[in-house]
Ligand SMILES: NC(=O)C1=CN([C@@H]2O[C@H](COP(=O)(O)OP(=O)(O)OC[C@H]3O[C@@H](n4cnc5c(N)ncnc54)[C@H](O)[C@@H]3O)[C@@H](O)[C@H]2O)C=CC1
């Protein structure tokens with residue numbers, strides 16, 4: 001499948017903006033009018049510079065952001081949440097009237113951004129598997145966005161994976177699941193590997209056992225018609241060894257741990273929204 005996108009600027013091409021940039025550079029994607037990205041330092045600008053990407057650093061080019069957004073139809077904001085209002089205010093005089101502003105910042109609402117610029121605003125919440133084209137991205141429309149605007153936003157994030165459109169009232173919740181989710185997964189991999197090391201495996205063997213088991217289990221889920229619960233039961237032989245382990249895990253009430261973790265992330269999103 002090929003994707004055609006209009007000119008794009010990424011203001012703040014760090015971990016997340018840089019990951020989306022990788023998607024835009026896929027051979028299946030054509031960006032008409034070019035890609036321009038900005039960063040604070042020359043080192044970061046150099047790290048994301050490649051054929052087809054104009055990469056500016058604020059430390060060398062103080063008007064980098066203004067130059068990047070000129071002529072851009074999509075302006076992605078990849079700076080930290082607390083920087084969104086000031087960055088957007090700085091960009092406002094230079095944005096094309098028909099530019100779609102897409103923020104990936106946690107917490108910051110479209111209403112807050114619409115108060116600063118007259119443009120269409122979208123909010124997106126991708127996750128770091130974007131780097132390997134396997135992101136899950138939540139996408140919400142601001143009050144001015146048309147279906148066509150949303151479709152452009154969707155096409156941008158589909159270059160790095162799957163897009164789930166959601167009302168903005170749900171995007172902070174989505175962030176606590178899939179935005180932050182890779183961190184939960186990696187934490188589980190870390191702790192589970194430590195257990196394997198304590199049982200006598202080398203760290204390399206432990207990671208092979210643990211990561212391989214996650215990868216294989218997810219592939220099995222994707223290939224089967226069964227639910228995670230059904231697949232779990234197929235491993236759990238009655239009166240077998242797994243049954244004993246699962247009893248321990250269930251006693252730890254994993255659901256309540258995930259409830260608490262996501263609730264804490266949601267509180268933080270509201271704090272970020274308040275500025
Ligand atoms: N890291 C993640 O897993 C996710 C992050 N996000 C959001 O992405 C945003 C960025 O987070 P990261 O990529 O992790 O941070 P980061 O620190 O890697 O990237 C931020 C980039 O902004 C650049 N920058 C700073 N000030 C600037 C300015 N005035 N103009 C232009 N560029 C400037 C920096 O050079 C840096 O490369 C945040 O708002 C965060 O909420 C969203 C989803 C997931």
Ligand SMILES: O=C(O)[C@@H]1CCC=N1
Pocket residue numbers: 106175179180
């Ligand atoms: O931790 C954060 O604030 C960002 C949003 C979701 C993942 N990283």
